[in-house]
Amino acid sequence: VLIRTGFALVAGSIALVAAAAQPGVPGWLAYAAWAVAGFGAGLTMPSLGVLLLRYTTDTRRGGDSAALQLADASSSAVTTGIGGVLVAAAARGVLGYTGAFTIVDLTMVAVAAIGVGIAGRARAPVERRIAACPQARSA
Numbered sequence: 001v002l003i004r005t006g007f008a009l010v011a012g013s014i015a016l017v018a019a020a021a022q023p024g025v026p027g028w029l030a031y032a033a034w035a036v037a038g039f040g041a042g043l044t045m046p047s048l049g050v051l052l053l054r055y056t057t058d059t060r061r062g063g064d065s066a067a068l069q070l071a072d073a074s075s076s077a078v079t080t081g082i083g084g085v086l087v088a089a090a091a092r093g094v095l096g097y098t099g100a101f102t103i104v105d106l107t108m109v110a111v112a113a114i115g116v117g118i119a120g121r122a123r124a125p126v127e128r129r130i131a132a133c134p135q136a137r138s139a
Helices: 001-019 028-055 061-091 097-121 128-133 134-138
Strands: none
Touching: 001 028, 001 097, 001 128, 061 097
16 A cells, blocks of 8 residues: 555655646646655665565575666666756757656656555465465365
8 A cells, every 4th residue: 555655655745747848837736746755765675675575485585686786776777867868859959948847747647556456465375475474274
């Protein structure tokens, strides 16, 4: 629930930031939206780490933790690169800055929406659920 809620807050907040990038929309809206997005990220990221450490085995803990950190760093690098390409395109006049920022924001809304959609998959592995269920152990 925390993961899905966090992703939903991030998605909604970034949609507000995309709206704030449009002419005629007050810029202060972006400040409020990013505060809510930060809260959403604060719900999501620690929850993922806690679930990972809870459901991994002792022998896989280091590799699984490294994989989570690598995924976090890689996704940040890729999305920052995409944003940089769009801003560079705007600087060269290929598209406007409003268009570039709107594309970046809507792309991030899509990424967060995917997170909302797949957050329900964050659960204990099957073997852990079976071990935790007394009826399954006696069968």
